[in-house]
Amino acid sequence: MATMNAAADLHHQVDERLRARDQRYTESRRQIVEALSATAGPVTLPTLLEQAPSLAQSSAYRNLAVLEEVGIVRRLVHGADHAFYELAEDLTGHHHHLVCERCGSVQDVTLSARLEQSLDSAIDDLAKAQGFAPRHHTIDIHGLCSVCIAESTH
Amino acid sequence: MATMNAAADLHHQVDERLRARDQRYTESRRQIVEALSATAGPVTLPTLLEQAPSLAQSSAYRNLAVLEEVGIVRRLVHGADHAFYELAEDLTGHHHHLVCERCGSVQDVTLSARLEQSLDSAIDDLAKAQGFAPRHHTIDIHGLCSVCIAESTH
DNA sequence: TTGCTTGCAAATGATTTGCACTGCT
DNA sequence: AGCAGTGCAAATCATTTGCAAGCAA
Numbered sequence: 001m002a003t004m005n006a007a008a009d010l011h012h013q014v015d016e017r018l019r020a021r022d023q024r025y026t027e028s029r030r031q032i033v034e035a036l037s038a039t040a041g042p043v044t045l046p047t048l049l050e051q052a053p054s055l056a057q058s059s060a061y062r063n064l065a066v067l068e069e070v071g072i073v074r075r076l077v078h079g080a081d082h083a084f085y086e087l088a089e090d091l092t093g094h095h096h097h098l099v100c101e102r103c104g105s106v107q108d109v110t111l112s113a114r115l116e117q118s119l120d121s122a123i124d125d126l127a128k129a130q131g132f133a134p135r136h137h138t139i140d141i142h143g144l145c146s147v148c149i150a151e152s153t154h
Numbered sequence: 155m156a157t158m159n160a161a162a163d164l165h166h167q168v169d170e171r172l173r174a175r176d177q178r179y180t181e182s183r184r185q186i187v188e189a190l191s192a193t194a195g196p197v198t199l200p201t202l203l204e205q206a207p208s209l210a211q212s213s214a215y216r217n218l219a220v221l222e223e224v225g226i227v228r229r230l231v232h233g234a235d236h237a238f239y240e241l242a243e244d245l246t247g248h249h250h251h252l253v254c255e256r257c258g259s260v261q262d263v264t265l266s267a268r269l270e271q272s273l274d275s276a277i278d279d280l281a282k283a284q285g286f287a288p289r290h291h292t293i294d295i296h297g298l299c300s301v302c303i304a305e306s307t308h
Numbered sequence: 309t310t311g312c313t314t315g316c317a318a319a320t321g322a323t324t325t326g327c328a329c330t331g332c333t
Numbered sequence: 334a335g336c337a338g339t340g341c342a343a344a345t346c347a348t349t350t351g352c353a354a355g356c357a358a
Contacts, residue, residue, distance in 0.1 A: 177312090180314090182313080182314075209314095210314065211315090212315065212316080213313075213315070216314085217313090
């Protein structure tokens with residue numbers, strides 16, 4: 001099945017990247033990758049621990065640091081108390097975030113390829129004019145999520 | 155002079171917004187606004203304190219919180235240790251950020267009005283499809299700043 | 309006087325780290 | 334055996350908060 005292959009592929013890629021850096025793909029790390037790939041958007045550490053209750057908090061932090069170092073995980077910081085973690089874009093595809101100003105939830109969204117292209121070329125121009133070497137961009141769209149809108153309506 | 159009027163205008167606007175919320179525009183707050191308007195990009199708390207040495211750290215944090223509450227200051231969080239603070243966009247104009255991955259410095263940049271419009275309309279479409287109410291967006295362009303590029307060249 | 313501001317010192321809380329132990333290889 | 338990974342408890346450090354004193358209305 002396509003689904004199973006996708007999951008197998010993901011773990012395979014992660015395994016390879018870790019090996020390439022002389023790191024092991026341990027059960028803990030597998031659990032983290034599983035949890036991250038299972039959710040629609042970025043996840044905070046407490047949420048992650050709910051989905052992998054056998055993991056110690058410190059191990060989760062340590063493994064996330066390793067996975068980030070190797071380019072498997074990306075760490076996001078919004079205003080909220082906790083940082084968010086997600087799989088790197090080259091594993092999941094380029095996307096952006098809807099960030100709820102009230103509850104802090106984060107949801108993935110994508111823009112059209114056409115718009116991304118205009119954006120990239122504008123960024124290239126402007127960055128080069130400043131002597132800046134752009135590597136990637138992120139767009140955060142702040143506002144109210146549907147849940148919070150429903151709540152404020154009563 | 156235009157410069158003086160601009161500065162006077164800024165303080166006047168800040169004063170008005172504070173009064174509207176029953177807050178005072180104290181000397182400390184004035185110093186903070188001065189420091190923020192003096193620099194080209196967002197500033198961390200330690201940097202801010204260098205420019206206003208008479209301010210106590212806790213007062214700086216407290217006043218920044220008030221100023222943020224009233225919509226005069228925006229607080230940014232990137233990966234770095236410290237948060238960044240800048241004047242709100244309706245005081246300075248809409249802009250985005252070049253964020254250096256090595257040294258953490260942040261520089262302001264603007265995109266063309268045309269591109270901003272395409273972006274806004276794409277965001278509106280996509281957000282509405284999710285029942286999300288967008289308020290504003292931010293674009294962070296990550297990469298290497300000119301200083302760090304020069305350093306790595308030797 | 310009454311209440312907002314301030315500075316100092318102490319508290320908070322997410323994240324990091326030291327250390328001893330377990331388990332690959 | 335030898336070293337990477339783990340859990341626990343303790344440390345770190347930006348930011349927040351309690352409190353007593355200063356200052357404006």
